[in-house]
Amino acid sequence: MTTGILALTAAAIFAGAALYVSVAEQPARLQIDDRALLLQWKPSYQYGAAMQAPLALIGFVLGLWAWWQSGLWQWLAGAIVLVSAWPYTLLVIRPTNNTLLRIDPADAGSSSRALIEKWGSLHAVRTGMGIFSTLFYLWAALS
Secondary structure, X not given: OHHHHHHHHHHXXXXXXXXXXXXXXXXXXXXXXXXXXXXXXXXXXXXXXXXXXXXXXXXXXXXXXXXXXXXXXXXXXXXXXXXXHHHHHHHHHHHHHHHHHHOOHHHOOHHHHXXXXXXXXXXXXXXXXXXXXXXXXXXXXXX
C-alpha cells in the first residue's frame, strides 16, 4: 500500500528530525554561552518548525487515507499521535517559543538558558510522538 508507506516515511522523517534535535543539537547548543545559545536557538527553531509542521500534517493525512483504504486501526492511531504534535506545540510549547523569540540576544542570560532547557524537555515529548506514530505506522505496514 503506497499511501501507508508514504505515511510511514513522513512520520519517520518527523521522528528522525525531532530525535536529532533532542539527542544532538540541543545538548550541543547547551555547551555554548547564553548569548550564542539564544542566537543559535532562534533560527534553528524557525527552520525546524518550517520542516516539521508540514511533515506532521502530511503524515497525518496519509495515515488517515491508509486507514480509510485498509481499515487497520494502527494507521488511525499513528495519524492521531502524529497530528497531536500540532495542538501540543501550539498549546504547550508555543508560550515558551514566543518568550524566547522576544528576548533580545543582548539580554540573554540564565533566564533565557533556563527557557531553552525547558524547551528541550518539551520538545522531547514531540520526539516521542514522532517515534510512537512511526511505530504504529510500521505495525500497520507489516500487518
